[in-house]
Amino acid sequence: MVTIKDVAKAAGVSPATVSLALNNNDKVNRETRKRVQAVARSLNYIPNARAKALVEKSTKIIGLVIPEIHNPFFSEMAQAIKDYLQDSDYSIILCGTDNNPDLESKYINMFKGGLVDGAIFSCITNVNNEVVHDLARNYLPLVYIDRVAEDEEVIPMIKSNLAEGAYQLTRHLLDLGHRKIAFIGRTDEERFQGYLKGMQEAGCPVIESYIFDQSYTFDQGIAAGKTLLTLPEKPTGVVCFNDEVALGLTQFMVKAGRKIPTDLSVCGIDNTVSRYYNPEITTIDVPKQEMGRTAARLLLKMIKGEKIRAEERFIHFPVTLIKRDSTAPPR
């Protein structure tokens, strides 16, 4: 491995000069600079990132904490974050918690050790709320995406209004004439609140919802479909936690001989895979890429120590109802 000393020796200068020269500092003579740079190139010298990180107190890495790596919603956001950070030469450490609080706190401890310069959290668990706030207060800049911070002074939030989204879907179904509408997802999540609000406004009974602790996948949708068939009173419409669940549920129902939307209207949330189905599934669009970019921009700002204005600390992104072919009036 060729170090700065090797370059110094070969160029006949001191390591200090090499460092300055390679960073194009004009304290060092133009000619010396060029010469040192040439020598460094000829020796294939590459500054050691680990040594650099130690002295600069920065690894040029940010942590991205998401529940599931293998989930189009998060991977689309991750892609946007990556694209944004590219120009600033930041890299991303990918931390998938699998909705496991222990894993999450393991990552948090890594972060405390100075592995990253900042982090973006996008998780549903609230178990480590205290710990995360401590992390933000005493260790690193942090930004939340779609997770509510107790104190946005400490952790800015990038939010999409998923409660509003679920509400719009519920309203959409109600407007079509549905009265028996089920919700598939977790009740401790704001999506459920939106559904609840819609049902209560219309004076309709809430239909027992199905809670998944771990993940929100196609297979969970199938499982939910099975449960749905066992209900004494069959719903005519259903709002799903996300698109994948909606697709799984729909696929199951179709195989079970139900017609979509004739027998059952289905809605997804997040507009990822919903257009992959036939019929295309009605859903709520969330500006994932814009949210990712915004989070990245904000985090970089915080890392640089720039002031974050109050109105930047809580950014709400609007959601959009996308009516497709999986919803229709009940029979």
Added chain:
Amino acid sequence: MVTIKDVAKAAGVSPATVSLALNNNDKVNRETRKRVQAVARSLNYIPNARAKALVEKSTKIIGLVIPEIHNPFFSEMAQAIKDYLQDSDYSIILCGTDNNPDLESKYINMFKGGLVDGAIFSCITNVNNEVVHDLARNYLPLVYIDRVAEDEEVIPMIKSNLAEGAYQLTRHLLDLGHRKIAFIGRTDEERFQGYLKGMQEAGCPVIESYIFDQSYTFDQGIAAGKTLLTLPEKPTGVVCFNDEVALGLTQFMVKAGRKIPTDLSVCGIDNTVSRYYNPEITTIDVPKQEMGRTAARLLLKMIKGEKIRAEERFIHFPVTLIKRDSTAPPR
């Protein structure tokens, strides 16, 4: 920030003793060890990862270089790699190249600087072949997934037999009676070779294929569908580069009034989203998770400096034809 010196002072010992005590070295007296550990805990001491990395010449990070973050094939593999590395306390830096050779070589340079302890490459570009081999030879342990190394002595390869997969699909269509079969994808890729072989064996003409330079997405499938409709002689069967492309193409065809599989038989490759469609799409299963695990295992072994046996340097994983409802005899 609390450092090892602070702990040393508070515990009334030297930094050396603290270091040894915290690493549970039995050179240091049992009682001293316990005391130091207690003091460290009470001060919330966390060893600085950057300093540690410098002295240990290891960041405990591995690089994962994939073409697209937002692609279920890769994210499923990434998930498996993450799961495997978890136990060894390794983290993943996610490097999405977007099939851009410049971006790829940017990552390579980062790696040369010692940012990671090893890397897994899963890319289709071959532009940086030389550079990557140099990286493997002179800097870090490297493993390939589904990419062919010139010299597997230097870079072990985890391969799925995608040529065989494409061949099986083509045979499947031929056996159903199809003669006009199109291939959607890149011709410089081994999938095309498998298709080619099948067509040649059957004495059927190859139907012009559509090349995507950047990504293999649903939208690219739609674009391919449009092109397909303009062909003078309509194919009755089509083999797509991957599932997402197959889904896009199918969705387009259905909207254009074609019946699947009656009017057109469609095949995907990689078994990711193909079962999301109605009808479910025939595809080739690739053991993504097993491949990811294997790559991670091999890489860790190399990082530890263990000997890699010759038969471990080129591991071929079998693929499986999954017949579903998108393929049938031509009309």
Added chain:
DNA sequence: AATTTTATTTAAAACGATTTAAGTTACATT
């Protein structure tokens, strides 16, 4: 010619850990 100013260069400290070899005790052996 002596002094000040300016332009370059560099020695040395710092970053915060690990590790090696040397130093210090305490205890057993002769």
Added chain:
DNA sequence: AATGTAACTTAAATCGTTTTAAATAAAATT
């Protein structure tokens, strides 16, 4: 009592950079 040995502890070197303050050399001013 002198010596050897085992059990701990620590001083100091090391990792490879950056940065600051000091040193040096050259030019400009008096």
